[in-house]
Amino acid sequence: MGVVTAVQGKKIVKWGAIVMVGYYLLARPTDAAHTVHGAFDGMVSAANSMAQFFATLT
Numbered sequence: 001m002g003v004v005t006a007v008q009g010k011k012i013v014k015w016g017a018i019v020m021v022g023y024y025l026l027a028r029p030t031d032a033a034h035t036v037h038g039a040f041d042g043m044v045s046a047a048n049s050m051a052q053f054f055a056t057l058t
C-alpha cells in the first residue's frame with residue numbers, strides 16, 4: 001500500500017510540472033513571456049528549415 005505505482009507517479013509528476021509552470025507564470029511573467037516567445041521562434045525556424053529542405057529535394 002505504501003508503494004507508489006507507475007500511474008500514481010505519472011500523476012504526481014504531471015501535477016508537479018503544472019504547479020511549477022503556474023508558479024513561474026505568476027512569479028516571473030516577463031521571463032515566462034520571453035521563454036514562450038523563444039520557443040515559438042525556435043519552432044518557426046525549424047519549420048522554415050524543413051520547408052527549405054523539402055524545396056531543395058524537388
